[in-house]
Amino acid sequence: MLYRKEKEVNELLLKHLEKVDECLKTSLLTVENYLNSKIEDAKELAKKVDSIETDADFIRHEIIGKMYSGAYLPLLREDILHLLEQLDKIADGAESCCDFFLDQRPEIPDDLNPRFLGAMQASTSSFAFLKDAVISFFSEKDETENIREMLKKVGIIESGVDKQEWDITRDIFKTNLDYGHKVHLRHCIQRVVEISDRVEDTADQLEITIIKGGI
Amino acid sequence: MWKIISGIFLGWTLGSNDSANIFGTGVAANIIKYKTAIILISIFVILGATMEGEKCFATLDKLSNLTSKGSFFAALAAGTTMFILTYLALPCSTSQAIVGAILGAGIVLGTADFSILYKIILCWLLAPLAAAFISFMLYHIIGFFFERYITDLKKRSLFILLGLLFAGCFGAFALGSNNVANVTGTYVGSGLLTPFEGVLIGGLSIASGVLTYSKKVMTTVGKEITRMDEYSAFIAELSEAFTVEIFTHVGVPVSTSQAIVGGVVGVGFVKGVKTINKNTVFNIAIGWISTPLVSGIISYFLIKIFI
Numbered sequence A: 001m002l003y004r005k006e007k008e009v010n011e012l013l014l015k016h017l018e019k020v021d022e023c024l025k026t027s028l029l030t031v032e033n034y035l036n037s038k039i040e041d042a043k044e045l046a047k048k049v050d051s052i053e054t055d056a057d058f059i060r061h062e063i064i065g066k067m068y069s070g071a072y073l074p075l076l077r078e079d080i081l082h083l084l085e086q087l088d089k090i091a092d093g094a095e096s097c098c099d100f101f102l103d104q105r106p107e108i109p110d111d112l113n114p115r116f117l118g119a120m121q122a123s124t125s126s127f128a129f130l131k132d133a134v135i136s137f138f139s140e141k142d143e144t145e146n147i148r149e150m151l152k153k154v155g156i157i158e159s160g161v162d163k164q165e166w167d168i169t170r171d172i173f174k175t176n177l178d179y180g181h182k183v184h185l186r187h188c189i190q191r192v193v194e195i196s197d198r199v200e201d202t203a204d205q206l207e208i209t210i211i212k213g214g215i
Numbered sequence B: 001m002w003k004i005i006s007g008i009f010l011g012w013t014l015g016s017n018d019s020a021n022i023f024g025t026g027v028a029a030n031i032i033k034y035k036t037a038i039i040l041i042s043i044f045v046i047l048g049a050t051m052e053g054e055k056c057f058a059t060l061d062k063l064s065n066l067t068s069k070g071s072f073f074a075a076l077a078a079g080t081t082m083f084i085l086t087y088l089a090l091p092c093s094t095s096q097a098i099v100g101a102i103l104g105a106g107i108v109l110g111t112a113d114f115s116i117l118y119k120i121i122l123c124w125l126l127a128p129l130a131a132a133f134i135s136f137m138l139y140h141i142i143g144f145f146f147e148r149y150i151t152d153l154k155k156r157s158l159f160i161l162l163g164l165l166f167a168g169c170f171g172a173f174a175l176g177s178n179n180v181a182n183v184t185g186t187y188v189g190s191g192l193l194t195p196f197e198g199v200l201i202g203g204l205s206i207a208s209g210v211l212t213y214s215k216k217v218m219t220t221v222g223k224e225i226t227r228m229d230e231y232s233a234f235i236a237e238l239s240e241a242f243t244v245e246i247f248t249h250v251g252v253p254v255s256t257s258q259a260i261v262g263g264v265v266g267v268g269f270v271k272g273v274k275t276i277n278k279n280t281v282f283n284i285a286i287g288w289i290s291t292p293l294v295s296g297i298i299s300y301f302l303i304k305i306f307i
Helices: A005-034 A038-068 A074-105 A111-127 A127-137 A144-174 A177-211 B001-018 B020-028 B034-063 B067-087 B094-109 B113-149 B153-190 B195-213 B215-225 B230-250 B254-273 B280-307
Strands: none
Touching: A005 A074, A005 A111, A005 A127, A005 A177, A005 B153, A038 A074, A038 B254, A074 A127, A074 A177, A074 B153, A074 B230, A111 A127, A111 A144, A111 A177, A127 A144, A127 A177, A127 B034, A177 B113, B001 B020, B001 B067, B001 B094, B001 B153, B001 B195, B001 B254, B020 B034, B020 B153, B020 B230, B020 B254, B034 B113, B034 B153, B034 B195, B034 B215, B034 B230, B067 B094, B067 B153, B067 B280, B094 B113, B094 B153, B094 B280, B113 B230, B113 B254, B113 B280, B153 B195, B153 B230, B153 B254, B153 B280, B230 B254, B254 B280
């Protein structure tokens, strides 16, 4: 029964990680359908995103309960819980992005449509590296260097997404759309890139946990 | 036998104050339950006292030949000093209080022998320095194996938990073996108690302090130490235990509070961070002078008045 609590926590953490991944993939499909004017499909997918996010939240609460029943040492416990909180914010970000599209129905000009989709794809793609890094962190092998490499990649992707956001924003304000429409599109792209910002914040938290866990 | 009451009182204050140096970190950080900690400390204090406690009797005995009444007042003076200085929030150590008290009594009775004092003072000075050195070395040695062979988070947590438990039990054993002479050494020297009775009563009185009145000090002092990470806390506690045990074999009772400060400083050297401020070092230096001096003066006047 050695490490029973820790093993249970690890299993739940991986389950939570899968839910966040599923949430991001579904939110990408949601935005893709919206941009292709398949609003009804997008609505269904957005409901699915909402439900996956709720599942992830339930798992997070289960993990918190298990952690405070004595899994891991207090300082590491705090860091893991902070990491979990950050992971949950990624799913929240994906959910809020889908809600923005379907509640506010932004009108994306045709020439900007593929670029919004490209930004959404890039913003959600950084999570794959974070996911691998988190799995490696909880594995039994010492993969510190590999994890650091993966976290660097998250940072590189996030910088690329920031560049895309900057370019799209500039081009939005170059159009002849009315000012209100421009601001609305600006808010929309901010929601899209917010996902990769949150992925990067989580990567930073993981890096801090690794450094603090070392001697 | 009523004369040993002051010794039991001294042992009680020792147990209630010094248990914080042993399991304070683990309890304050909720790694170890308070009840588990005090039970473990009590068991290992009694074991340490009965197995090795006699080693420090000779040193205190050489300071002065006290009568049973003299022993009573010396222990009373040391206990009162501890009580007053703790109340005034000034640093104090039982080891330093009892030495001052024995010499104060010895001066009045004309039996004080200062020849062994240099060895005792040297040990007091060396204890925190040795703890800092041991801590510095242990941090690197254990850390090397820890980083190399314990890579899994689960195993790391278990290792540190077991390490803290081991360091705590070892620290309690060292406290019993080193400090029991402070409690009943004067009675054994005066012939009121046999050495075995001395270590047993001394060990039990320290354990009574641990079991009845240690929670407040343990949680407050523990929180000061837990600002460090758990590995560093484990190393600091282990080095304190090693240091105190080494001085048991030298035959001189030392301060566990000063040893733990040394252990914390040693970890600070490794990490290149300042773990202790100037005030703490100043307080230790003040304690080296004020505790035996206050205790000596109280003992001097008690003996003058009542004997």
